Amino acid sequence: MDVELLEPDRERLWSHVHELAEFAEPDSAGWTRRLFSEPYRASREWVRAHMRDAGLEVFTDPAGNIVGRCPGRLGGPPLVTGSHTDTVAGGGRFDGVVGALGAVEVVRRLRETGTELDHDLLVVDFLGEEANPHSGTCLGSQAATGVLTADHLDLRDGKGARLGDALQGFGIDPGGMLRPSWAVTPLHGYVELHIEQGPTLRRRDVGIGVVTAIVGIERLLATFVGRADHAGTRRMGDRKDALVAAAKTVLAVERIGCTGPEAAVATCGTLDVEPAAENVVPGRAVLAAEFRSDDREWLSGVQRRVAGEIGRLAAENGVEALLDWTSDNDVVPTAASVQDLTANAADELGLPWLAMPSAAGHDAAHLAARCPTGMIFVPSHDGRSHCPEEWTEPDEIATGVHLLAATLLRMDQR
Numbered sequence: 001m002d003v004e005l006l007e008p009d010r011e012r013l014w015s016h017v018h019e020l021a022e023f024a025e026p027d028s029a030g031w032t033r034r035l036f037s038e039p040y041r042a043s044r045e046w047v048r049a050h051m052r053d054a055g056l057e058v059f060t061d062p063a064g065n066i067v068g069r070c071p072g073r074l075g076g077p078p079l080v081t082g083s084h085t086d087t088v089a090g091g092g093r094f095d096g097v098v099g100a101l102g103a104v105e106v107v108r109r110l111r112e113t114g115t116e117l118d119h120d121l122l123v124v125d126f127l128g129e130e131a132n133p134h135s136g137t138c139l140g141s142q143a144a145t146g147v148l149t150a151d152h153l154d155l156r157d158g159k160g161a162r163l164g165d166a167l168q169g170f171g172i173d174p175g176g177m178l179r180p181s182w183a184v185t186p187l188h189g190y191v192e193l194h195i196e197q198g199p200t201l202r203r204r205d206v207g208i209g210v211v212t213a214i215v216g217i218e219r220l221l222a223t224f225v226g227r228a229d230h231a232g233t234r235r236m237g238d239r240k241d242a243l244v245a246a247a248k249t250v251l252a253v254e255r256i257g258c259t260g261p262e263a264a265v266a267t268c269g270t271l272d273v274e275p276a277a278e279n280v281v282p283g284r285a286v287l288a289a290e291f292r293s294d295d296r297e298w299l300s301g302v303q304r305r306v307a308g309e310i311g312r313l314a315a316e317n318g319v320e321a322l323l324d325w326t327s328d329n330d331v332v333p334t335a336a337s338v339q340d341l342t343a344n345a346a347d348e349l350g351l352p353w354l355a356m357p358s359a360a361g362h363d364a365a366h367l368a369a370r371c372p373t374g375m376i377f378v379p380s381h382d383g384r385s386h387c388p389e390e391w392t393e394p395d396e397i398a399t400g401v402h403l404l405a406a407t408l409l410r411m412d413q414r
């Protein structure tokens, strides 16, 4: 099979990416399509129809992941590819979408060229890859790979709503998140195409990243409980100001990120204050922070270091601090075998490539526990992502999809 023939239809793929982008929350910046939102619900119908139109046999697994099956000659453990189509608030058009729709384009090209694989190929649009208010990230891929427990369904968002109830309201049986699915049966391998979401490929002027590892991510929800007081009558030395303690913690988190190993990062992304009145000393503040690194040792020490800092700052301000930690995933190396197959396929297509870690989290981090897993990156303009300015050129996307096809072909023969 001459892999050149699998070159994707660039215009068709580009128009599909922009058709999906139209499913966006009207009152949010960028192309926002969050889990449990109406545009996301409507977009799932579009994705199912899009997969069927490409000739895939489509089903929705118990966890709400949309799965398209392309039967192979011999059957057996399937090859898997795909990504996600939900976004962050104020997100862009390419994060996740390039891998999900790129995978459908690969199936179109396999069918149009009469190329039959030995293995079945599953194309998956994983539910809710982005951080949701209840429970971290990668909801669908964690459910599919069997790592969620009933406790997850009781996780509550900042307003006290249970994840299980939110799933029910979205038409997904919460129990389905706990039922074993296709991803706990033997799989032949998984490879995910994704935008880099960082500056490396553009800076090095290389069009392809062969991902070597996915960073580990620790998440913290810190609740500071002080005392609401009159802003005029309560003397400064006599306050229990929850917001001051939280604000000092934001600076401590930044310091911990800046003093960690080169690729370590630490971010405080949300801060909710109560009662949020300008003439009331804040009695309660809830701060969300996350810590990432491909350095396992540093990451494993983060909880202890951060808890120590927060304990000191809370005491200093006379407030109580409640810390709730969750891990998205440990540092996940990708399979050397898949890295090699990807690199050989890139060489065959004459594509320069760069081996590099992923500083973003991905569904692939969870598939890696089930089968040999790899990722392919295409450049992000200015290294921007999780914002409306997110941009990747149509040619760069088409090149990534072409390499995805060639890599799947090699994985199929392995």
Ligand code: HGY
Pocket (backbone or CB within 6 Å): 095, 129, 130, 131, 137, 359, 360, 361, 362
């Ligand atoms: O947060 C991440 O790294 C991914 O985009 N969910």
Ligand code: MN
Pocket (backbone or CB within 6 Å): 084, 095, 096, 129, 194, 361, 362
């Ligand atoms: Mn993503």
Ligand code: MN
Pocket (backbone or CB within 6 Å): 088, 095, 130, 386
């Ligand atoms: Mn993302």
Ligand code: MN
Pocket (backbone or CB within 6 Å): 129, 360, 361, 362, 363
């Ligand atoms: Mn991801």
